[in-house]
Amino acid sequence: xxxxxxxxxxxxxxxxxxxxxxxxxxxxxxxxxxxxxxxxxxxxxxxxxxxxxxxxxxxxxxxxxxxxxxxxxxxxxxxxxxxxxxxxxxxx
Amino acid sequence: xxxxxxxxxxxxxxxxxxxxxxxxxxxxxxxxxxxxxxxxxxxxxxxxxxxxxxxxxxxxxxxxxxxxxxxxxxxxxxxxxxxxxxxxxxxxxxxxxxxxxxxxxxxxxxxxxxxxxxxxxxxxxxxxxxxxxxxxxxxxxxxxxxxxxxxxxxxxxxxxxxxxxxxxxxxxxxxxxxxxxxxxxxxxxxxxxxxxxxxxxxxxxxxxxxxxxxxxxxxxxxxxxxxxxxxxxxxxxxxxxxxxxxxxxxxxxxxxxxxxxxxxxxxxxxxxxxxxxxxxxxxxxxxxxxxxxxxxxxxxxxxxxxxxxxxxxxxxxxxxxxxxxxxxxxxxxxxxxxxxxxxxxxxxxxxxxxxxxxxxxxxxxxxxxxxxxxxxxxxxxxxxxxxxxxxxxxxxxxxxxxxxxxxxxxxxxxxxxxxxxxxxxxxxxxxxx
Numbered sequence: 414x415x416x417x418x419x420x421x422x423x424x425x426x427x428x429x430x431x432x433x434x435x436x437x438x439x440x441x442x443x444x445x446x447x448x449x450x451x452x453x454x455x456x457x458x459x460x461x462x463x464x465x466x467x468x469x470x471x472x473x474x475x476x477x478x479x480x481x482x483x484x485x486x487x488x489x490x491x492x493x494x495x496x497x498x499x500x501x502x503x504x505x
Numbered sequence: 506x507x508x509x510x511x512x513x514x515x516x517x518x519x520x521x522x523x524x525x526x527x528x529x530x531x532x533x534x535x536x537x538x539x540x541x542x543x544x545x546x547x548x549x550x551x552x553x554x555x556x557x558x559x560x561x562x563x564x565x566x567x568x569x570x571x572x573x574x575x576x577x578x579x580x581x582x583x584x585x586x587x588x589x590x591x592x593x594x595x596x597x598x599x600x601x602x603x604x605x606x607x608x609x610x611x612x613x614x615x616x617x618x619x620x621x622x623x624x625x626x627x628x629x630x631x632x633x634x635x636x637x638x639x640x641x642x643x644x645x646x647x648x649x650x651x652x653x654x655x656x657x658x659x660x661x662x663x664x665x666x667x668x669x670x671x672x673x674x675x676x677x678x679x680x681x682x683x684x685x686x687x688x689x690x691x692x693x694x695x696x697x698x699x700x701x702x703x704x705x706x707x708x709x710x711x712x713x714x715x716x717x718x719x720x721x722x723x724x725x726x727x728x729x730x731x732x733x734x735x736x737x738x739x740x741x742x743x744x745x746x747x748x749x750x751x752x753x754x755x756x757x758x759x760x761x762x763x764x765x766x767x768x769x770x771x772x773x774x775x776x777x778x779x780x781x782x783x784x785x786x787x788x789x790x791x792x793x794x795x796x797x798x799x800x801x802x803x804x805x806x807x808x809x810x811x812x813x814x815x816x817x818x819x820x821x822x823x824x825x826x827x828x829x830x831x832x833x834x835x836x837x838x839x840x841x842x843x844x845x846x847x848x849x850x851x852x853x854x855x856x857x858x859x860x861x862x863x864x865x866x867x868x869x870x871x872x873x874x875x876x877x878x879x880x881x882x883x884x885x886x887x888x889x890x891x892x893x894x895x896x897x898x899x900x901x902x903x904x905x906x907x908x909x910x911x912x913x914x915x916x917x918x919x920x921x922x923x924x925x926x927x928x929x930x931x932x933x934x935x936x937x938x
Contacts, residue, residue, distance in 0.1 A: 418678050422669040425682035435630070435645075435664045442631040442642075460746035471745040471836075472719040478746070479737050480631060480642035489738045496791070497747050499738075 445469070445477050450486060453503035457490040460498065515541040515584070516934050518604055518693040520591050520870070523551020524570065524916060525908025525923040526699030527577050532927035533697075534582040538934055541691055542577070542585045543606055545869075548653035549585060550574050551701055555636065555650070555725070557732035559916055560780040561811035567652050567733070574654040586689070587611075587655065594696060594904075595875040600937045602903065604691050610684035612660035617679035620656040622648060624671035624680060632664045634736070638726045640743055641736035646671040646680070651734050694937050695903050695930040698879075698887060699923065700869055702909040705759025705767065705862040713758065713860060718832040719744030721858045724754075724777060731784045740788050742857050744836045749857035750791055753840055754778045755827050756798040760863030769884055771863035772913040775802045778861045779812055782820045795821040795855070797842060805915060825851070830858060864913040877901050886912045897926035903937070905929045 416424050445467075452458060452466050460478065464471045478501055481487040490500035519530045522544030530542045548554070554574065556566030577583055586608055593605040624646040634643035636650045645665040648658050660671070660680065672680045707715035707723060715721045720742045730740050742749050756778055760771040775798065782794040801822065803812040816822065825842035828850075832838055837856045844851055866885040873879075880888040880900035887906045890898035897905040907926035908919035 416683055419672050419675070420669065421680065421682040422667045422672055426667045431666050432663065435666050438632065438664065439630050439666050443629070446631075464745075472743055475737075475741070475743055475746045476641065479640070482738060483641055483736070492748070497750075499746065499748075 442477075445473075446481065446486070449474075449477060449481060450503055453487065453501060457500040457502040459493075459500050463501075512603075512690045512692055513541075514692045515539045516693065517541070517695045517697060517930055518543065518591070518594075518602070518691060519697045519699060521551070521699035521701055521908075521910070522546070522549030522585065522587070523699060523701045523908065523919075524553045524573075525701065525910070525919045525926075526551070526697070527573055528920050528923035529697045529699055529907045529927040529930070530583050531573065531577055531580065532924060533930055533934075534577075534580050536931050538582065538931065540583045541693065542583055543589050543591050544585065544587045545590050547588050547611070547649045547657075547659050548655070549577065549587065550652075550654060552704075552725075553916060554652065554654075555729065555732070557728055558780060558784060560776045561805075561807040563780070563783070565733075571652055571654075574652075578654050585655070588659070589689075590869075591873055593875050594873050594877070596877060597692060600903065601692050601694055602696055604693060604696070606689040606691060608687040608689060610662075610686060611657065612662065612680060612682055612684050613658045614679040614681050615655065615657050617677045618657040619677060620648060620658070621676065622658070623674045623676065624658050627670040627674040629668060629670060630661075630664055630666060632661065637729050637736040638723065640726055640729060695905065695933045697905050697907055697923075697926050697930050698870055698899070698910050699907040699926070700867045700910045702913065703865040703867050705765070705865055707758055707860045707862055709765055710758065712829045713755065713827070713858075714830045714832060714838075715860060718830065718836075718838060718858075720749075720832070720836050720838060720856065721830060721860065724774070724781065724859055724861045727781055727785075727859045728777075731781060731788065740785065742836065747836070747856065748789065750789065750793065751837075751855045752782075752785060752789075752792055752794045752857045752859065753838070753853070753855040754782065754794070754796040754859050754861055755830075755840075756796060756861045758860040758862050759865070761799060767863060767865060767884070770802060770913070772802070773915050774861040774863060775800075776805070776808055776811065776915070778859070779803075779815045779820070781859070783815050783818060786818050786820065793821065794819075795823055795853070797823050797825045797827055797840070799824070799826060799845065805917070823853075864909065867910065870910075874901065874904075877904075879904065882912070884912070886910065896922065897929045903933050905933075 516538035630645035
């Protein structure tokens, strides 16, 4: 197969299969990302509230939410009166 | 398909691009000799470049590492191979060594990447970020961290879905999925081993609940949380995103403990924990920080004053050995410990526990030397010919050792050790001419 600069992924795809785990991981991330961003569409929410809405363990919400902050999809909101939990809001 | 390179000659081979390896390479090169620096990771700078601050001066770790790292990167007599491993070293003719090196593909043409991160933005994949100690995600097309050297993207092929999004947006068309392993054979006059250390994995101590209880973290995870390029927006519990206010440090996790096979003191845990405690008191002024210790070993210059400063700031020190950690329903943690001074058992509740993990030997050089015997000490660190009189010499003439490859030590001692190793290496080069 001819290698074209800027499209070398096609060459790799011809020779090697994408690991099934990588595909599953991407699917899961896309699903969680959509669910978090949908949940934050209307309201600012805390991690506990997101966990309840998404039926997802809090530690997973923390991981994905912090990742979405890093990628610029989510912004940090206010902290509660006890200075314990922040709210988070959708940015994009 | 492997690309084989013809034999290349250098005066010195430095294995490991942490602070000791960088210092040794720089010293040798500044004396007029050519150096090949081989680093297994995607960036040089080792563990130090990931630190928030260093003790006891509280200088920014990145700020003092970066100038040195960039000096090495620009040095005309230093060739750096990142993402590469030394597979074999053997003796060859004329008192030289022959080394076989494998350069793993980065899938990016180094010279053409501008570090613009457009590939990173376009990549749809999210995987756990090893440079943030798995607290947050990163892309499959990524620059390891913001001050990585070289600041060049890499493709994580294990997690890449080959969608081509990165290639489409790359302005210099530098992404190259056709790359394969490169095999280098180099001839050198001397070798400096600066392979550093491994951190103890607390999964080996199930009674502390690491991995199971999400609010039990390692000291490197806390180090990242305190760094300017932190994974979270502030210091938070990974279990539920709560700002912690009762933080416990468990010293000697994986050190001075025969039950995990490491009876020796790691020499740095007391001080880095005290440093983190001070930084936490700055980041979370209302938080209580308690350090559970067996002994506080504040032996270096300015260390005891640093410890006293922490005491003055209100850090609570408890001479107690932690037996077990139990998680409560709200994610808080109960620490069962023996008060060493009274012999009585106590329980204390905290909302975040930091395990001050110890230093273990990096055993990656064990099988590298062929027909040559690189001796190890009792604890599997590289054996020094004489720790006092010849601390950089190993059991092989012409092979020297620097930094924590010889045993636990702090950053200033690593740099001093690298100075010794480079002086010995230069002397060996001169003698072999």
